[in-house]
Amino acid sequence: MWNLVIESQSASLLGFKLQNYLITKLRNSFMLHLILFSVFGLICVAGAVNLLLQRHPINSALSLVVVMGSLAVEYLLLGAEFVAAIQVIVYAGAIMVLFVFVIMLLNAGEEEHSQGSHVAWLLGIPGVLAVTVIICWALVRSEGTAVALGVTPEASKAFGNAADISQLLFHQFLLPFEVTSILVLIAIMGAVVLAARPESDRREG
């Protein structure tokens, strides 16, 4: 009987140790999440500001790639693996390649400053800064946004994998999905029509 008591005591001790270990691990994972969020958030904001400061469009395009890459990491932190993959493939891959391609094709040089751009600098930046500060203040203050987000092991199974998203996409959002395909088709035709050389031009050349 004493053996049993001692065993149960050691078991509870083991449980206590396990609990402690889990708590420290949870705290460490919180720190890891916060560090990753801050580092990639800072990279993201730095890329966005660099986009504004650069004068040459190719530099702006490359800093936009940096912004999109670090946003993909933020999506991973939120547990949205599918969106993160799509962000890298479609946004940072396809769309930005299109941008760089057009910049190269048109041989775009540095932008010139004009009367209008000085007015925009003087009025635009203070206005946008003020609006940003007000929005951030409101977001931080309001109680609904204080919910802590993160990936728990159970949530990561149910949240954000491709199978679940396709389930939703092909059942509940089937009509919007099909309409998007028509939209893309029209966009392709529009791009071909707009970018093709006019008939008169082609005969001369």
Add this chain to the structure above:
Amino acid sequence: MIPLSYYLVLSAILFACGVTGFLIKRNIITIFMSIELMLNGVNLSFVAFAAKWALLGKSNPLSGQVFVFFVMVVAAAEAAVGLAIIIAVYRTRETLNIDQVNLLKL
């Protein structure tokens, strides 16, 4: 576990950078990139709210991510058409400066 407001503040900053770029830039392509930056800011808040929805145990917590998918499709279509328009404008005007593109007709 990071508060939702952090993500929303980051997305607000990105959106504001996009608006600023839209206002101060004079190159059509860079203005177009600023629009993409705004779309990215909105996408981040969509995903953050989807995560909040999942945490609260609501039904269909992935709707926000499906919307991000739709935003990306529309952004891709918009980039294709917009860049074609930029090429057409450059062919007729020989410039990318929007101060010199002040007529609707090509």
